[in-house]
Amino acid sequence: MKGLIIIGSAQVNSHTSALARYLTEHFKTHDIEAEIFDLAEKPLNQLDFSGTTPSIDEIKQNMKDLKEKAMAADFLILGTPNYHGSYSGILKNA
Numbered sequence: 001m002k003g004l005i006i007i008g009s010a011q012v013n014s015h016t017s018a019l020a021r022y023l024t025e026h027f028k029t030h031d032i033e034a035e036i037f038d039l040a041e042k043p044l045n046q047l048d049f050s051g052t053t054p055s056i057d058e059i060k061q062n063m064k065d066l067k068e069k070a071m072a073a074d075f076l077i078l079g080t081p082n083y084h085g086s087y088s089g090i091l092k093n094a
Helices: 015-028 056-072 089-093
Strands: 002-007 033-038 075-079
Touching (some): 002 015, 015 033, 015 075, 033 056
Parallel strands (some): 002 033
């Protein structure tokens, strides 16, 4: 079984990403492969919080990668911080 964990936090090395890394290690003990797609590291729009603006080509490639990984996965986990009772803006844009 193969899964994809999409991290919807705008911060690199967030609590959400720490939880995702923990889950991938936990899944290994059950022979489940899980891959992480971190939206803070692979932005899908030009509102990048790292201080750099990704190119349109980079954004298109990130979108293509996310789509391919999601289609190949048996399950998806969406990890996001809680922002005023809702999920993050970068996850909404994904």
